[in-house]
Amino acid sequence: MEKALKKYSFETASEREGTNAEKYVLRKQLFGTDDVLPVWVADMDIDTPSCVLDAVKKRLQHPIIGYEEVPASAYQAQIDWVKHEHGMEFYLDDMLYSHSVVASMHTAIEAFTKEGDGVIVQTPVYPPFFHSVLQLNRKLIKNSLHVDKYGEYSFDIEDFKAKIDENTKLLLLCSPHNPVGRVWKKKELKEILEVCIEHNIVVFADEIHSDLVYKPFKHTVFASLDERAKDITVTALGVGKTFNMAGFAMSTVAIANEELRKQFKKAYEKVHFAQGCVLSHVAFETAYREAKEWLEALKIHLYYNYLMLNEIAKKYSKYIKVTPIEATYLAWLDCRGMGIKDKELRAFFINEAKLGLNAGISFGREGSGYMRLNFAVSSAKMREIVQRLERALQRREIG
Structure with a gap:
């Protein structure tokens, strides 16, 4: 597995803005602003395995589709x-x-x-x-x-x-x-x-x-x-x-x-x-x-991202908790400690944290007070997500 980790790096990923990616082109419509990092729709801001892309390129050498x-x-x-x-x-x-x-x-x-x-x-x-x-x-x-x-x-x-x-x-x-x-x-x-x-x-x-x-x-x-x-x-x-x-x-x-x-x-x-x-x-x-080896390396990377998010949640545990995760790259955030309604909670993430998440209430009334965050991103982008969230929580604590 050490070999796989060295072979595959998830420190950075290709930029998706300007590529018609759903999570980016719908920001204004869904969040009222383009000034958010989108961490909602469940695909990854991580490059698709190169072996897959190479196979598609090879097929395109035949001129009939x-x-x-x-x-x-x-x-x-x-x-x-x-x-x-x-x-x-x-x-x-x-x-x-x-x-x-x-x-x-x-x-x-x-x-x-x-x-x-x-x-x-x-x-x-x-x-x-x-x-x-x-x-x-x-x-x-x-x-x-x-x-x-x-x-x-x-x-x-x-x-x-x-x-x-x-x-x-x-x-x-x-x-x-x-x-x-x-x-x-x-x-x-x-x-x-x-x-x-x-x-x-x-x-x-x-x-x-x-x-x-x-x-x-x-x-x-x-x-x-x-x-x-x-x-x-x-x-x-x-x-x-x-x-x-x-x-x-x-x-x-x-x-x-x-x-x-x-x-x-x-x-x-x-x-x-x-x-x-x-x-x-x-x-x-x-x-x-x-792509088996790529997947094994990816899962280690994703779990590191989850732990990064969880550390911030522990630091501000009176406001936010991360539901223990066993699978997926979707963090279920318990934000009920913030003591605000769902509409205000969504506004906090958009306006204060500059992050575009799924509102928990959209998953049913049992999701009231929760938010869903997609952490399938590069290490660099995950650090930015965590920094944005921490700054917003710091301002809330001070203010």
Whole structure:
């Protein structure tokens, strides 16, 4: 690992301003000013692995960019990766292309529920989880996560059981969890599984952050729990978060159960997902085949960034606390100690810290008093983020 750290440097990264990067071009619209460092949308201000870029450049030597099928070798690269990294074996027949996890989620809701049916989400959670349910006229069932005095989150199983009725058909599971950063233990997932089996509930498992897990924690693929889990699970996977490749717009859906897959495909084929872009196919396969060492070095770098942020939070603990993180590059900041309303809290980060974060309230009412900060940046930019936050907290303390 020392060799990997020397080989890959994350001290600086390429500048994204002027490149049509979403997090930069939307600053004025979202924050009312361009004078903020954007640390909201979940992609990295870190260069995509050079092996991926080199493979795309090589493909561009052929002058025709036309329609292509996703090659079996690309799916197989992901299958091999998931088996090696997480101990779950999918097969080629299980795999479907998707341009995004959110699109896959919409499709799952269409496939396994009808209007008025209940869909469970575990809040606070990534906003498209509940937006998707409401946009499709399903009944939103909120099973709020439990948070203890140390800021650690867990499932509320009793509430989960109590919320279910005969019209509850689907659970949208976020694993690892965004925004609270939990890696669910096998025991916790088994409790969820037993309830879903008892009530005939299909599980859509968003596992897009499964490769961004910090030691000693280990991700468990929900479908790997046992044969019953495999039979009720739709698993969403992808390279977008892991290798900073969201702009390639390629993810996958893995469905081991044939009947479940047929049901999903009825909704899937109405949308015409097609097969994506030839350059995405090349990038996707290359990342899984060649970028393992880069990822290991990246995770060490990301955790250093997290620790840097946590040090400032400890220094000003009466105002702000960082929720203990086990996965993702998204810090869930408990700012309730500041004693201000959500609107004022957002204004503090924009106007005082000059930072553009996600407001916690956007993840559900359970996020009131929280903010989400993306620390997937270079070391140099992380130091600037921390300095801006510290100066703002210092002024608040003095003033």
